[in-house]
Amino acid sequence: MPHLKASFAKYQNDPKVLFVLVSIDEDMKRLNRYLNEMKFPFPVVRLSSDDAQSVMGIDNTPSTFYIGSDGIVRYMVVGGESHGDSPQRVSWYIDQLKSGK
Amino acid sequence: MKRLVIGLCVLMPLAASAQTPAREQLARGQTLWDQRLSKSAIAALEAATRDAETAAAAHEALGRLYTYKGWLQDNVIPGWHDEPSVRAKALAELKAAVAVDPNRASAQEALRAAEGYAAAEAVDPAPTRPEIRALDAKLQSYATQRDAPVAEVLDALDARAKAQADPSPFFTAAQILIDRGEYDRALSIAERAAQVSDRFIDENLSAYMLPGKSAGSYARGRSQAADLTGWALFFKQDYARATAKLEEAERLSQGADFANQFHLGELARTQKAPQQAREHYLNALSLQGGPAPLRQRATEALKALQADAAGGFDAWLDAELTRRREDRRASALKSLIDRPLPKLALTTVDGKPYDASGLRGKVLLLNFFASW
16 A cells, blocks of 8 residues: 555646545444554545445455546456556556556 | 147156157257256257157257357346357257258248358458458568568568558567567567557547447557567566566556466566466466467476476366466456446545545546455
8 A cells, every 4th residue: 555655646746647545444443543544645435345346346455446537447456466566557557547548 | 828738748747658758858848948948958859859750840949049049149138148159059950950851841941040140140341351461471471481581571561561550560570580589670660569559549449439449459559569579678688678568568468468478477487486487377378379389388388387286287287277267257257447437335434425526537546445
């Protein structure tokens, strides 16, 4: 998760790019403690874990979806990436989508 | 009325004892198929084909069943799809029915219908123009003519590229040049391939119908170009850039390209990373495609890495490949890739409804996580 904070630095002033974290936690106390500790600079929302499984097909966390400005899901990274999570990877996906291709 | 009698036969085996076993199987098969219980219906009908008395009717029933499965069942039941693999069986069964009883009008009629479907299927909607095929063959011939001058290969590429602007000859030429050790030339052709691919899609955007399809084609072209670039860099022993390019190709192809996985395997092996090499070779072999000699090389490389597999190498390989294919099938079924993001009942952290309209029209990273 720290790599998302680092990646976001590049886009924080870009009105065309949004980062949103979706928590599927059931234990609110624990979630709030985590959020206080991490202090994410982008919105954090919640979805029930049942919906995450049935609507998004999520069977592992973290699962990251990259969605184009046309609302179409383009990339999905489930779990850690095979070559390691890094801000460069995240930027690559975002820049790919910003180029419209 | 007829159906009622058949139903009774199934429900009351004693009443059916007046019939021959073959007639019983035929009736049972037809009833089971009326209920769309295919596996049992096929078994019963196949049994009925073995008796001369019921053979024609049973072959016809099987032919009709396979015709339905092959061409007609798409979405009749939610989630069902046509099964192209049984189309040949449909024709064979109906021909068998007519062979057994040439006067059987219903079988002839069913055969004509199935042949009609098959003929419509066989129409190639976009046959490649003969001159393009000839230029492709000319270029491809340099894959084996190792002593022909490089200039000839480049001329063949130019001629083909002028005739039709798609990127495929650039991919072919880059691979041929890599095989000849002409890495720098291969690199510049792979770079052009990426540009040519983008341009070709831009020019024909409307042909792709859906944004997801054109996006997929852009990604395929770029992936193939990145893979060939990485592969040429691998031979130049520029491993850092080779890694970056081959991994870029892997992301663009979603890890589903045989050549790219094989190349990543070779790279990892050279870099003394046997675990990674093993994964890439296994991924490669679990995918369709790839020329037989390369598949053979991947298998041998794996054998060297996994010499001590418990229960023998072949059994181990078989189990690994089956597992990978099943995983991929399962994830493809539920994958959202190239589909619109579904509506989600999001709430804020303190439980109030979250207005998602602000997410529209932006490039969005959506990360699902849990703090546990």
